[in-house]
Amino acid sequence: MALALSVDPWASEYESALQLDEEPDDGAPDFPVRTDVETDEWRLMIPEFTPLPSPVAFIDGVQRVELRVLTDQEGKRVFGAFASLGVGTVFAAEGEPRLAPERPLRALAFSSGANDDPWIVDCGTTSLVFEVHSSPESGYKGVKEALGHHRLDRETRLGRRLVDEGHALIIMDGRLRFTPGRGFAVGLTKTLHYMYLVAPEVNLLKDVRPQTRTPVFAISFKDEPRYSWYTRLAEPRPIDHNLAGVVRLETMASIGIEAAVRLADLTTVHLPRFASSPIWDARAPQNLYPFAALEQRLRHELGDHAWVRRAIEAHIMGGGP
Amino acid sequence: MNEVGLVIGTRDSQPLEFWVGVSPQSYLQLDDVVAVTSQVPERGEVTLYGLVDDVRAFYEGAKFDSDVFRVQDGVLPVDVATVAHVSVTRVEPELFVPARPGQAVRRATGEERDRALYFDGMEHRFPIGLTRDGEPLWGNLDFLDGSRGAHVNISGISGVATKTSYALFLLYGLFHSEVLGADRTNARALIFNVKGEDLLFLDKPNARLNEEEAAKYTTLGLSSGHFQDISLMAPVSRNVIGEPVPDTGSRQEGVTPYFWSLRQFCQERLLRFLFAEADSESSQIGFAVTVAERYLERETEGQHGRGWVEIGGRRLTDFHDLVNHITENAEEVFGGSRLAQATQDAFLRRLHAADEAAGHLIRRTDTEEEESRYRIDWQAGQVNVIDIHNLPDRAKRFVVGVVLKQMLADKDRSGQRRPLVFVVLDELNKYAPAEGWSPIKEVVLDIAERGRSLGVILVGAQQTASEVERRVVANASFRVVGRLDTAEAQRGEYGFLTAAARARASILKPGHMFLHQPEIPVPLLVQFPFPSWATRSEEVAPMKVGEIPRGFRA
Secondary structure (H helix, E strand, C coil): CCCCCCECCCCCCCCCCECCCCCCCCCCCCCCCECCCCCCCCCCECCCCCCCCCCEEEEEEEEEEEEEEEEEECCEEEEEEEEEEEEEEEEECCECCEEEECCCEEEEEECCCCCCCCEEEEECCEEEEEEEEECCCCHHHHHHHHHHHHHHHHHHHHHHHHHHCCCCEEEEECCCCCCCCCCEEEEEECCECCCCCCCCHHHHHHHCCECCECCCEEEEECCEEEEEEEEECCCCCCCECCCCCEEEEEEEHHHCHHHHHHHHHHHHHHHHHHCCCCCCCCCCCCCCHHHHHHHHHHHHHCCCHHHHHHHHHHHHHCCCC | CCEEEEECCCCCCECCEEEEEECCCCCCCCCCEEEEEEEECCCEEEEEEEEEEEEEEEEECCCCCCHHHHHHECCCCCEEEEEEEEEEEEEECCCCCCCCCCCEEEECCHHHHHHHCCHHHCCCEEEEEECCCCCEEEEEHHHCECCCCEEEEEECCCCCCCHHHHHHHHHHHHHCCCCCHHHHHHCEEEEEECCCCHHHHCCCEECCCCHHHHHHHHHCCCCCCCCCCEEEEEEECCCCCCCCCECCCCCCCCEEEECEEHHHHHHCCCHHHHHCCCECCCCCHHHHHHHHHHHHHHHCCCCCCCCCEEECCEEECEHHHHHHHHHHCHHHHHCCCCCCHHHHHHHHHHHHHHHHHHHHHEECCCCHHHHHHHCCCCCCCCEEEEECCCCCHHHHHHHHHHHHHHHHHHHHHHCCCCCCEEEEECCHHHHCECCCECHHHHHHHHHHHHHHHHCEEEEEEECCHHHECHHHHHCEEEEEECCCCHHHHCCHHHCCCCHHHHHHHCCCCCCEEEEECCCCCCCEEEECCCCCECCCHHHECCCCCCCCCCCCCC
16 A cells, blocks of 8 residues: 655755754753643643734844865864855844845864964955864864854854844744843744654644644753743645644743743744745745845855855965965 | 945946946936946046936845735845936047946036036037926037027927927027027027917916926026017908908907918919929829919019909909919910820819818909018018918918928028028928928928028927928937827837837826937937916916007007
8 A cells, every 4th residue: 555645845955844863963852851831731822912022133144165175284184164154134023124134254164173364365356354263073074063153153142232232032043042131032943853842742743733832841952941832834735744834942941931931922923924935935934034035135145156266266276375 | 426326237337328226325216417437447537427217126135026015014024226227428538438336326416417418518508498307408509500400300299299389498498598699689480380379379478377487497597478579470361351350269469361462372383382282293283283383474474563463354353263264274274285184184173172272362452562461471570470270281281381482582592591590380291291292391301401501490390200201300400209109109210219218208298308419319308397478368467557459559
């Protein structure tokens, strides 16, 4: 008999949003999950409408490797990459949401703790300054880590700054990596690497519809206790698998359970409106419109890839810095 | 500096056109004049001047047309970009390089605007109207008065294109500014009134002129008012016994009736102008007309001092008599000319038709004084309005043909280009149609081709330039279009319009025209002020106490 197949809706050039059978790299539970923090009864939550603060700030970042390089430092083989990074914000309010990209950053990332002065590369009408960043990790994994750290650091700094400037609600793409002093911030994870819930609680997920959610539960990541919840951004097609469109949100436990529940309600009610359509984005609906548009803009601001790459090659050929 | 944006590099910048990214803090609209200065290696600074002829705004970052709703919902963030296309009018110094992307573009004002539109080099300039934001626009008189070119041609749909109003505005500017210099008072205008009685009130101020419109005249260095020194002539009324009166409805006082005496008709060989409908050049009718003219001239030779003629001992007092005489004596008239009977018959048929249409314009007079009083004197006033609107087409052609021929003969005799004569003639397609030949077409062509050296300036107008003899339109230095039919705007006759101007020509409002003149490579959008002279009886200001009505003055 033929198997009953269901469809993974993301475009095939992307990995699936479901990575549950992979080794959890940064999601390993170092703290027992508690599912009784909001309610004793584990059931579908249907929040009431509450108005969204305006504007909501969406923070995201992109990175692009321009050219991979190799070198030796103190007899060790060192991997490296010239890369460009961009982070920015979308301020969404009624009317026209505003894009606020930061200036793009250029980085020369190294593995194995290698170090160097910045490389200044002439590129057309301007010159690009590649600051060196490195990770103690060896191999290309170290390069990726150095770049990732740098980008996340920039995103986090931007998030902190917006909190300081008094923005009421900040939504970060990916995990939340800072504790907002005042105001609120949530992280939105669109690729599910690790399922915090186990049976029987996990069975509720397939019943979560847009504008409903699981109860808030407590987890911990890198020793920081957090509150988290699952919601669905858009109704899946009948052929899609039963977790299509499900995302996990989290906030810091330090804001207290009541505030966390308010945030959970708010995001559950309002985020489906921002969910992208599959004709617009290959990772719909999880890649929200603000993130999709911001990434498109940030990538554009990195400049033409072939042009930058050629400028770096010409620079290396000319004898380096 | 009046910076409005930067030259963009995502669309090619060329020596004669480029695109400007309009800064969000500024704006550019159609017809704005801009300038951009670039540094050229080894050559120094080059400034490109141009006119904005296209402006576009769009979302950057949106993929689908429906994204606008996502944007308005506050969901999808995008940027708005506005770009403007500039057609280059002038490059100083003449080094044809493209404007460099990234270069600042500024709004050209004052002297720089004059440079962009070549006003700085116009020694003699006359007002042609205002921009939409009220800046004056000028035409180069050298291209109008015959020194380097002549003639104006105006096209546009009847009613909305305001062709006659614009022609009159041009005349008003010429006659009420210093541009014609010492010749101003001697310059003449000959205006044929073809529609309604619009032009019978040129000598009255317009009571509906408001302050805002009056200010436009001031901007152009003109005072707002009515035409001075005008002479109004209208065809004599039919079937009136006794003193001749003009055939007009709304105004009688100050209007001179006109007609020709039988003697003038015979001796000045005016018969051909009754046969002025377009014909093929090979037609024999033309020959029949010449033969008949010769006969009439010969038979009436030496008769003067009275307005009737005697032929073969018979006194002929009106045109009807003349027609009958020719019909009865056809053999004598055409004797020896070997004209086929069919041609003679055709000639007579047309002659009878002409009697119907224009017979009343040729009648007896009793004295020589009367004879000259009622014939059209094209230089009676500075502005001579000849009303023909009530006449049948055949009679219109007769009047226009006779008057133009006489005027040309007078100018030929004087041999002087100055003072200038401006001839305003609407419905050119009737007088100089694209197809066929007629004596009046010959006269109009003569003006178009020789007028430049004779000082006769044709201000011609028609609904569609494509229906007018090509050489007449081609000889006009100033080409003007008002509202055009969309299909007509696509024709080759309007090649001077840019693509954007063609599209706009079909939505031009009354009082707005595109004008092209030889020095400026792109057409300018001009608006001209509301007439400060009355164009119908309702616009005539009530008379002041103590004012003596025209016609009652000594």
